[in-house]
Amino acid sequence: MKKTIxxxxxxxxxxxxxxxxASSPKNYEEPVTVVTPTPAPAAPAAPAAPAEEVxxxxxxxxxxxxxxxxxxxxxxxxxxxxxxxxxxxxxEYFPEETQEExxxxxxxxxxxxxxxxxxxxxxxxxxxxxxxxxxxxVRVIIAFTTKYDPEQEVFPLIGLVxxxxxxxxxxxxxxxxxxxxxxxxxxxxxxxxxxNAASVQVAILSTPQK
Amino acid sequence: xxxxxxxxxPPTRRRTTVxxxxxxxxxxxxxxxxxxxxxxxxxxxxxxxxxxxxENFGLLPTMEYQGQTYMRRPEVTTMLLMGVDQHMxxxxxxxxxxxxxxxxxxxxxxxxxxxxxxLQIDRDTFTEVPVVGVLGNEVGTRAMQICLAYNYGNNNExxxxxxxxxxxxxxxxxxxxxxxxxxxxxxxxxxxALGGIRVTIPEDMTVVDPAFTAGATLTLTDAQTExxxxxxxxxxxxxxxxxxxxxxxxxxxATRQLRSMLASDSDFAGRLFDSLEAISSYTNVTRGRLxxxxxxxxxxxxxxxxxxxxxxxxxxxxxxECHVDKDAVTAWLIKxxxxxxx
Numbered sequence: 001m002k003k004t005i006x007x008x009x010x011x012x013x014x015x016x017x018x019x020x021x022a023s024s025p026k027n028y029e030e031p032v033t034v035v036t037p038t039p040a041p042a043a044p045a046a047p048a049a050p051a052e053e054v055x056x057x058x059x060x061x062x063x064x065x066x067x068x069x070x071x072x073x074x075x076x077x078x079x080x081x082x083x084x085x086x087x088x089x090x091x092e093y094f095p096e097e098t099q100e101e102x103x104x105x106x107x108x109x110x111x112x113x114x115x116x117x118x119x120x121x122x123x124x125x126x127x128x129x130x131x132x133x134x135x136x137x138v139r140v141i142i143a144f145t146t147k148y149d150p151e152q153e154v155f156p157l158i159g160l161v162x163x164x165x166x167x168x169x170x171x172x173x174x175x176x177x178x179x180x181x182x183x184x185x186x187x188x189x190x191x192x193x194x195x196n197a198a199s200v201q202v203a204i205l206s207t208p209q210k
Numbered sequence: 211x212x213x214x215x216x217x218x219x220p221p222t223r224r225r226t227t228v229x230x231x232x233x234x235x236x237x238x239x240x241x242x243x244x245x246x247x248x249x250x251x252x253x254x255x256x257x258x259x260x261x262x263x264x265e266n267f268g269l270l271p272t273m274e275y276q277g278q279t280y281m282r283r284p285e286v287t288t289m290l291l292m293g294v295d296q297h298m299x300x301x302x303x304x305x306x307x308x309x310x311x312x313x314x315x316x317x318x319x320x321x322x323x324x325x326x327x328x329l330q331i332d333r334d335t336f337t338e339v340p341v342v343g344v345l346g347n348e349v350g351t352r353a354m355q356i357c358l359a360y361n362y363g364n365n366n367e368x369x370x371x372x373x374x375x376x377x378x379x380x381x382x383x384x385x386x387x388x389x390x391x392x393x394x395x396x397x398x399x400x401x402x403a404l405g406g407i408r409v410t411i412p413e414d415m416t417v418v419d420p421a422f423t424a425g426a427t428l429t430l431t432d433a434q435t436e437x438x439x440x441x442x443x444x445x446x447x448x449x450x451x452x453x454x455x456x457x458x459x460x461x462x463x464a465t466r467q468l469r470s471m472l473a474s475d476s477d478f479a480g481r482l483f484d485s486l487e488a489i490s491s492y493t494n495v496t497r498g499r500l501x502x503x504x505x506x507x508x509x510x511x512x513x514x515x516x517x518x519x520x521x522x523x524x525x526x527x528x529x530x531e532c533h534v535d536k537d538a539v540t541a542w543l544i545k546x547x548x549x550x551x552x
Contacts, residue, residue, distance in 0.1 A: 081346065085347055118344060118345070145349075
């Protein structure tokens with residue numbers, strides 16, 4: 001039986017929740033709301049999963065997943081901007097093996113060099129141990145600043161950063177929600193690596209907006 | 211005129227008439243000269259975006275409201291003033307970190323009826339805001355507090371444009387012609403230009419400045435100016451609507467002094483532009499245009515600052531959200547910018 005944890009990020013922007021009387025955040029922030037239990041989504045989480053597989057949701061009250069400010073991400077974005085200014089495709093920012101991994105899952109009609117990068121954020125994961133033991137994957141819904149179109153294909157890359165600053169990129173699956181947010185489907189082995197990494201980055205490659 | 215002071219010979223009727231004629235001529239020369247200089251400056255450096263005369267010439271925008279068709283009045287100039295939480299010596303970097311437009315005032319200069327309307331927009335107003343991707347490309351809109359619109363853009367011009375677009379979307383897509391974004395901590399420069407703004411403190415603000423006792427009337431120092439318009443969290447109920455009231459007190463006092471100085475000093479509009487330019491993060495208003503608008507409007511009837519009826523609630527982020535009444539928006543537009551079409 002596949003065990004899934006559904007985590008609902010209503011809107012991604014702030015790690016800490018501020019009161020109504022506090023000054024508003026410097027930027028659009030996405031507070032995290034954990035909704036448990038949550039009805040399982042109608043569509044299977046992973047396209048490869050057998051249709052007869054039954055999903056059971058477990059509670060994840062203590063799991064923390066949040067979007068955070070990251071200087072390393074800001075620097076990476078500046079680097080990508082320079083590449084784009086030189087008319088290089090954004091996918092070339094990533095290592096060749098990651099590029100190949102993405103190309104392998106692209107629809108036939110989509111060229112890798114046409115992929116856009118509109119979201120690239122830092123992410124924090126905490127209190128993940130229990131979830132890793134009890135579930136196979138977590139689903140995290142994030143309302144990024146960019147509202148994605150349900151017709152867009154998205155390719156989230158999780159960057160696991162070690163103490164030396166080296167980044168290992170892992171391609172995961174995601175679904176665009178009706179409201180333009182993304183449901184990231186994070187296998188718990190990846191979640192564990194995220195929790196143990198020095199820092200985590202999330203880059204969302206997508207087909208162009210129509 | 212001043213060189214005639216202290217002249218003790220008894221004035222004759224003829225002498226008085228001559229003096230009056232000279233004074234009148236001098237005043238006319240000042241007014242006409244000021245206007246022509248302003249017009250010359252405007253034409254020299256400002257290329258307005260105007261439609262070709264052949265394209266939709268004679269067609270003014272209309273709107274329908276409660277069974278009546280209203281037509282846009284072409285003689286009203288709109289200008290959005292933004293107070294941005296940038297520091298004077300600060301240039302933001304990145305495409306999503308421009309700062310917040312904590313003060314938003316839309317002015318409508320009605321040159322036909324000689325009135326100035328003002329609409330103060332709550333920075334907590336929840337509305338669609340144009341946003342950009344991490345690389346700075348435009349990626350549509352997202353609903354958020356309107357003050358955050360200034361965050362998005364690769365430079366202050368784009369940030370200003372996005373804030374104007376957010377206000378336009380809030381106001382039923384009504385175009386806004388002119389925009390001026392001023393760095394809030396530079397507001398002290400405006401205080402200097404106006405010779406120190408004299409205000410009556412509307413409520414106890416001694417927690418911000420010991421001199422700010424309720425009802426005290428004082429001429430603000432530069433530092434006090436910033437305290438008065440920016441303080442929020444530590445004053446009273448801590449709400450932005452209360453700060454907006456305090457900002458209106460400041461605005462009304464500044465307007466009185468501005469009017470007085472424009473009336474008495476024909477060069478003041480130019481000097482004011484220089485001051486504003488020093489503290490602005492971006493404007494599409496040229497020196498000549500500002501001089502002309504100021505010279506035309508300084509004696510207009512300035513209407514009280516309006517706000518839009520709204521419902522306040524705590525949003526999903528536990529932040530205050532101001533949801534404006536759409537009917538209030540339409541009513542304000544009809545009052546200021548439109549007239550019934552016969």
